[in-house]
Amino acid sequence: MSNLTSFDNEEQDGYIKIDQYNEQSVKQVASYYPAILKSLGEDPEREGLIKTPERVAKALHFLTHGYDIDAANVLRSAMFEEEYSQMVVVKDIEVYSLCEHHMLPFFGKAHIAYIPDGRIVGLSKIPRVVDAFARRLQVQERLTNQIRDCIQETLNPAGVAIVMECKHMCMAMRGVQKQNSVTTTSAFTGAFENDVTRSEFLRLITASLA
Structure with a gap:
C-alpha cells in the first residue's frame, strides 16, 4: 500500500x-x-x-515519497524523437535526501548531462528523476548511480554524466562535526568515459555565464 x-x-x-x-x-x-x-x-x-x-x-x-514514483515512467512521459547529438547539460539541480544510516538530511546539487542518440527528454523530467530517487532513504553513492542508470537505460543516449555535491548533517551535527565538508560523487557512461568529453562536461558545470 x-x-x-x-x-x-x-x-x-x-x-x-x-x-x-x-x-x-x-x-x-x-x-x-x-x-x-x-x-x-x-x-x-x-x-x-x-x-x-x-x-x-x-x-x-x-x-520519502520517492518510493511511490517510477523514475523511468517520468522520463518516458516526455521523450521525443530529435536528431540532436550534442551534449545537453542540466546543472545546479537541488538535491534533498535522508541518510539511511542516521535518517538525517543531506543536501546539495546535482549536475547532469546526456548526449542524445535520436531521442531527447523534456528538461523538467531530469530534476524529477533526481527527486524520485533522492526522496528515499539513501547514501549519496547509490543515489548518484541510480540517477545515471535510469537515464541511460530509459533514454538510451550515447552517454550520461552526473556529478553530485552534498553536505551531510550526519557529519555536521554529530560524529566528526565538520560543518564545511562537502562530499562529491560522480558517475559516467558511454561517451563520457572518454577523457575529452568528460572534461568538456566538467568545464561546463563549473563555468559561469555571467
Missing part, C-alpha cells in the same frame, strides 16, 4: 500546495513517537509536543 496518496499543486491567486497522505500509514508511524519522545526525556503530553507525532509521520512520508 502506498504511504503517500499524492502531492498535488493547485494555483488559485498564487501557489497553493495540497498534501494528501495515507491516513492509516500516518497513524501507524505516529503511534511510535510518544514512546520515543518519552525515552528522550520529554513529556509527549505537553502542549508543544501533542501534535508532534503526526507532524513527524507526515514529514517522513513526504521526505
Whole structure:
C-alpha cells in the first residue's frame, strides 16, 4: 500500500500546495513517537509536543515519497524523437535526501548531462528523476548511480554524466562535526568515459555565464 496518496499543486491567486497522505500509514508511524519522545526525556503530553507525532509521520512520508514514483515512467512521459547529438547539460539541480544510516538530511546539487542518440527528454523530467530517487532513504553513492542508470537505460543516449555535491548533517551535527565538508560523487557512461568529453562536461558545470 502506498504511504503517500499524492502531492498535488493547485494555483488559485498564487501557489497553493495540497498534501494528501495515507491516513492509516500516518497513524501507524505516529503511534511510535510518544514512546520515543518519552525515552528522550520529554513529556509527549505537553502542549508543544501533542501534535508532534503526526507532524513527524507526515514529514517522513513526504521526505520519502520517492518510493511511490517510477523514475523511468517520468522520463518516458516526455521523450521525443530529435536528431540532436550534442551534449545537453542540466546543472545546479537541488538535491534533498535522508541518510539511511542516521535518517538525517543531506543536501546539495546535482549536475547532469546526456548526449542524445535520436531521442531527447523534456528538461523538467531530469530534476524529477533526481527527486524520485533522492526522496528515499539513501547514501549519496547509490543515489548518484541510480540517477545515471535510469537515464541511460530509459533514454538510451550515447552517454550520461552526473556529478553530485552534498553536505551531510550526519557529519555536521554529530560524529566528526565538520560543518564545511562537502562530499562529491560522480558517475559516467558511454561517451563520457572518454577523457575529452568528460572534461568538456566538467568545464561546463563549473563555468559561469555571467
